[in-house]
Amino acid sequence: MNRKEAFLNYQAQITKTPFLLDVKKAKGSYIYTHDNKKYLDLVAGVSSCTLGHSNPSVINAAKKQLDEHTHVMVYGEFIQTTPLKLAIAYGKYLPKELNCTYIVNSGTEAIEGAIKLAKRKNRRKKIISCINSYHGSTQGSLSAMGTDLMKKKYEPLIPFHENIRYNNFKDLSILNEDVAAIIIEPVQGGTNFITANKEWLQTIRDRCNKYSIELIFDEIQTGFGRTGKMFGFEIYNIKPDILCVAKGMGGGMPIGAFISSKSNMSLLSQNPALGHITTFGGHPVSCAAALATWTELMNSDLIQSVNQKRELFIKNLQHPKIQKIHGIGLMLALELKNDKYCEKIVKKLLTNGVITFYFLFNRNNIRISPPLTINESEVLSACNIIKKVLDEN
Numbered sequence: 001m002n003r004k005e006a007f008l009n010y011q012a013q014i015t016k017t018p019f020l021l022d023v024k025k026a027k028g029s030y031i032y033t034h035d036n037k038k039y040l041d042l043v044a045g046v047s048s049c050t051l052g053h054s055n056p057s058v059i060n061a062a063k064k065q066l067d068e069h070t071h072v073m074v075y076g077e078f079i080q081t082t083p084l085k086l087a088i089a090y091g092k093y094l095p096k097e098l099n100c101t102y103i104v105n106s107g108t109e110a111i112e113g114a115i116k117l118a119k120r121k122n123r124r125k126k127i128i129s130c131i132n133s134y135h136g137s138t139q140g141s142l143s144a145m146g147t148d149l150m151k152k153k154y155e156p157l158i159p160f161h162e163n164i165r166y167n168n169f170k171d172l173s174i175l176n177e178d179v180a181a182i183i184i185e186p187v188q189g190g191t192n193f194i195t196a197n198k199e200w201l202q203t204i205r206d207r208c209n210k211y212s213i214e215l216i217f218d219e220i221q222t223g224f225g226r227t228g229k230m231f232g233f234e235i236y237n238i239k240p241d242i243l244c245v246a247k248g249m250g251g252g253m254p255i256g257a258f259i260s261s262k263s264n265m266s267l268l269s270q271n272p273a274l275g276h277i278t279t280f281g282g283h284p285v286s287c288a289a290a291l292a293t294w295t296e297l298m299n300s301d302l303i304q305s306v307n308q309k310r311e312l313f314i315k316n317l318q319h320p321k322i323q324k325i326h327g328i329g330l331m332l333a334l335e336l337k338n339d340k341y342c343e344k345i346v347k348k349l350l351t352n353g354v355i356t357f358y359f360l361f362n363r364n365n366i367r368i369s370p371p372l373t374i375n376e377s378e379v380l381s382a383c384n385i386i387k388k389v390l391d392e393n
Helices: 004-012 055-068 081-093 107-122 139-146 170-174 198-211 262-269 284-299 302-316 339-351 376-390
Strands: 021-027 028-032 038-041 098-105 126-132 163-164 179-184 214-220 242-245 257-261 324-328 330-335 365-367
Touching: 004 257, 021 365, 028 081, 038 376, 055 257, 081 284, 098 107, 098 262, 107 139, 107 179, 107 242, 107 257, 107 262, 126 139, 163 262, 170 198, 179 198, 179 330, 214 330, 302 330, 302 376, 339 365, 339 376
Parallel strands: 126 163, 126 179, 179 214, 214 242
Antiparallel strands: 021 028, 028 038, 098 257, 242 257, 324 330, 330 365
């Protein structure tokens, strides 16, 4: 049995047509396969590999932590240097309303924790999210997802979840004293990177203030520089009550967090205790990688260069078959004529050495979310290959 057959037989599949790239190593903006091919990665593990593949700072930090210790105790019981340093770093940067961090394993757990915290705080049941939103695939996150197609076969899900239309003011009348929380993506990651209207977000913030509703920002994709700001909420100058992060947080290592005020977080420790508990949350090796990622973002001009790279992509992706370019920062969606053509182009790009991807929704758009470290020559090379493939197909 060869490697492909073993992969298809022994590892669970999530689609009938996986890419089947047989990875040997990855470095910078490239992934290398066992058949000695080289691929320019414009997806970065779906916005996860913030500093590119095999970043020396991330690797060295993880190795150093491995020499000291790995897992020692369930989250929140022992003082561990690296998770503590990470939480302090976030607390010093973020607004005072977001000064306490609960470190978890992934984005979906961050959402689960945030939902629990909101319910615990105001003792209400109803959770509001948006049509075409994606917040994860565990039961609570799936219940908040904004499409029945992804949910139907896993019912019954958690009740008292309702969806509203993104950027629709009329639907905001649902926000009243019955609602525990509303979950908003500043940029919708499962669509073609639709961005939130500032006035719409401000209206949500105002109604949340009026009715004591917890405003949860899902910044699992928008966090850590991808929008051109460290966090998406900084673009709008609208602060959430709970901030959920993951993906780019760990520079390629698995980690997430939900962040709120100390007074909010203290609710999880009493009446009852163990309000949220996770064995491997705050794992020191992942925290070391996250701290290295944070340090490099804070001490370099990477975030400042995001919009310059974005403009370079846009300038060099002018093509009659690209109907529109959506998104913000290094979250780009190339709109093509239909979903079948989009699928064909993504596959042709792969055979030409460029990795792009689809969206869960809006399947006629190509996802481009490269490492923030991608350089100018790599951007130009990618654009030339994309235009060549479009010319030929």
